[in-house]
Amino acid sequence: MRKTQSHNQHFLFLKDQVAAYQSQAKQGFKDKHPRATQWLEKRQLDVGKIRQQSQRLLTGATLSSLLLLAAPQAPSPLPQATEQRRLARVYLISAQDIKSRLAEALALLVPARVGHPDPDNEIQVSQVIEENLGIKVKFELEGQRLNHSLGYIGYEQHLARFPGDSVRLHDEWPEAEMAGGLGAWGYFANSAAELTPKLEAMEKYYAVVQTLYLPTWQKDLKSLRDWYKYRKVLVINVQTGAAVVAAIGDAGPANWTGKQFGGSPEVMHSLGLGSSHKGKVLLLFVDDPTDQVPLGPVKAPAQLGPPQEV
Structure with a gap:
């Protein structure tokens, strides 16, 4: 007891x-x-x-x-x-x-078809993305709007960053090989010595958009080329919510391919599309006038630190 x-x-x-x-x-x-x-x-x-x-x-x-x-x-x-x-x-x-x-919310807002969400839903899509990822995005920025914000993205090859660049000088995915030609804006740097970390990231995480099909592309070629050069975009895998910030580095793909966007090997693997080489994505402009949003996979909020105010 x-x-x-x-x-x-x-x-x-x-x-x-x-x-x-x-x-x-x-x-x-x-x-x-x-x-x-x-x-x-x-x-x-x-x-x-x-x-x-x-x-x-x-x-x-x-x-x-x-x-x-x-x-x-x-x-x-x-x-x-x-x-x-x-x-x-x-x-x-x-x-x-x-x-x-994020994927569940987007499923309620973005259509199954290629193109754009309904105009009434675009504001809500932007808000849902900012709410979950902390990044401000826009369907139309400074008067510019792509022909598609929702479509299929394809796997692209590495771009030459400077004269003499080769696939063995790229950090990852050598099996992707080098593209046969230069990107829409030529080399990223005049030489290997002039390739800054920022320029290196632009090629590593580059996106391809159909600037060639913009209604005023031929008419306003010079101003539009300058505006779209390395412009930041947010690419989201609508099935999984995986996201990556990329820089526009090339023009295409052609309409006959059935794809509306392209992504570097690093972009595609970040989206979980490295094996399939194709997937449905949402692509929007990043509203980042002070260049605060880094290129690359959007890190988990636990790793972001203070919310990004851009």
Whole structure:
């Protein structure tokens, strides 16, 4: 009997210790992440029971995206995006969850056909992307609009970055080989010595868009060539939500190919299309006047640091 009482007392002591530790950890989270705590409390989610409530958390996050889509609205700041990236940084929402939710939201907004979403949906698409990825995008930027924002992307070869460049000098995917000709804007640098990291990234993550089919391409060739040269675009695999920021580096593909865009080997692998060599994507201009958004795969919100204000 005395032994049983001793065990009970020991159990109660350990229980009190665990409860005290949980309370301390919970308070520490609240002190370090007040805005995330407020976000959770508004949704009646207990920080101390977040694992048990993970499904509810994800459902709420998905519903918040769907509510955003309920009716057309003018562009506005999205403080929720800040909170979602903050939650991801403290491991309450995983990078894969962000991608999945983005793909689910886009499925409700983008059509099955090649072309553009309905005009009423374009604002919502841009908002959903900013909400989930923290990157501002536009279907039309500075009066420029591509003939397609939704279409099929194909696997392209490496472009020559400077005279004498060869596939063995490229970091990855040598099996892609070198393109037979130069990109639409020629070499990226006059020599290997002049190839800066920024120019190297432009070739590594280049996209191909059909500038040659723009209505005023021949008429306004000089100004349009300058405007589109290395212009940043965001490419999203609409099936998975995987995204990459690319620089426009070439013109094409031809209409007869059945594709509307092209991507470097690195772009295609970042989108999860390295094996299939083709897939359906959404491609939009990145609104980045101060050049703050880096080229390459869009990192998980947990890795982004402060939200990108561009």
